Amino acid sequence: xNPGITSKYFSGTNTFFARLAEGILRWRWVLxxxxxxxxxFAFHEIRNLKFDDSNEIWFVxxxxxxxxxxxxxDVFGNDDFVVLLFESRDFFEPENIRRIGRLAEALEAGxxxxxxxxxxxxxxxxxxxxxxxxxxxxxxxxxQDPEEMAxxxxxxxxxxxxxxxxxxxxxxxxxxxxxxxxxxEDGDTLDPKNEIAPAVxxxxxxxxxxxxxxxxxxxxxxxHDYDEIAARETRNFMGICLLIQMxxxxxxxxxxxxxxxxxxxxx
Numbered sequence: 015x016n017p018g019i020t021s022k023y024f025s026g027t028n029t030f031f032a033r034l035a036e037g038i039l040r041w042r043w044v045l046x047x048x049x050x051x052x053x054x055f056a057f058h059e060i061r062n063l064k065f066d067d068s069n070e071i072w073f074v075x076x077x078x079x080x081x082x083x084x085x086x087x088d089v090f091g092n093d094d095f096v097v098l099l100f101e102s103r104d105f106f107e108p109e110n111i112r113r114i115g116r117l118a119e120a121l122e123a124g125x126x127x128x129x130x131x132x133x134x135x136x137x138x139x140x141x142x143x144x145x146x147x148x149x150x151x152x153x154x155x156x157x158q159d160p161e162e163m164a165x166x167x168x169x170x171x172x173x174x175x176x177x178x179x180x181x182x183x184x185x186x187x188x189x190x191x192x193x194x195x196x197x198x199e200d201g202d203t204l205d206p207k208n209e210i211a212p213a214v215x216x217x218x219x220x221x222x223x224x225x226x227x228x229x230x231x232x233x234x235x236x237x238h239d240y241d242e243i244a245a246r247e248t249r250n251f252m253g254i255c256l257l258i259q260m261x262x263x264x265x266x267x268x269x270x271x272x273x274x275x276x277x278x279x280x281x
Contacts, residue, residue, distance in 0.1 A: 094194040096232035105188040106167045108156050120217045126209045129195035134180050211238035
């Protein structure tokens with residue numbers, strides 16, 4: 015490389031940065047005011063910050079998988095569901111069934127965007143009879159007679175579509191499955207999916223359902239918890255990062271003016 019060209023290049027670069035520094039110092043109050051205005055605007059708009067943890071963000075635009083997902087939603091409306099799991103000594107106890115039944119009614123009335131709900135209390139059971147086929151709810155009423163309850167238990171645990179889906183093979187764990195309908199694409203709510211988890215947990219927090227020891231899972235639950243944790247951790251770590259930057263600038267510059275100009279010395 016030609017030494018003359020190199021010297022000229024660095025000389026021009028130094029001149030540019032020298033003039034830039036002079037301009038910053040000359041217009042420091044205007045620039046500080048501008049930075050202050052931008053910072054206030056940024057803090058005002060941070061409330062509209064939205065975390066997108068949907069499956070679509072992991073695919074490139076035009077991916078065939080996204081087309082298939084859109085077709086699925088056009089036909090079925092949604093692919094979101096929530097599962098509530100209950101563990102007890104025995105699901106097939108009359109009071110246990112009645113309590114879960116009351117919970118099912120509360121969920122049906124209080125959970126937004128609920129399309130369908132399935133549990134052993136409303137599931138259809140098909141059995142053969144002398145003159146044909148009979149279709150009825152497995153638990154049309156809660157049996158009080160032990161023999162009737164034993165019959166219901168046998169039917170439930172012998173049905174493959176129920177076992178490991180709505181009831182465990184030992185009858186100690188049961189589930190309620192909530193299927194969600196399509197969410198509105200416009201409106202005042204930034205993310206309608208985030209309304210589901212608080213509604214479900216608010217119902218489960220009622221004293222009458224405390225003995226059920228319910229566990230909740232599903233896409234809307236994870237979506238809400240992820241957004242809540244991300245917002246909290248981002249806020250906390252942002253403050254920690256700013257503090258670390260200020261300490262580093264203070265250590266490098268040996269004065270408060272290193273990160274807040276003009277300012278008196280810290281010492």
